Amino acid sequence: MTTAPAIERATQISRDIIHPYAVILHDDAVHTMEYVVDALVKSVPTLSEQEASEVMMKAHNEGRAVVVVCPLEQAELYRDRLQTFGLGVSIEPA
Numbered sequence: 149m150t151t152a153p154a155i156e157r158a159t160q161i162s163r164d165i166i167h168p169y170a171v172i173l174h175d176d177a178v179h180t181m182e183y184v185v186d187a188l189v190k191s192v193p194t195l196s197e198q199e200a201s202e203v204m205m206k207a208h209n210e211g212r213a214v215v216v217v218c219p220l221e222q223a224e225l226y227r228d229r230l231q232t233f234g235l236g237v238s239i240e241p242a
Contacts, residue, residue, distance in 0.1 A: 171230070175210075175211045192215060194216065203215050
């Protein structure tokens, strides 16, 4: 028999994993704009070059931009991929 606290813990873990997270690109003063767009397209397969350009410009102009919103595990993967290109990226609940 499963106890109430165990069920609550499992429910919270499920909520944390399924809850949408935003992958945030931070402004980059080191790399070229073309490099950032290329890194975005290579790291997040659902982004077109046009979408990646828009994300890059928003981060450039406003300091940060949402790249994609997705479940936590996928957000962590995209963050890690973008970080391999030397970009400033974070994730936060959407």
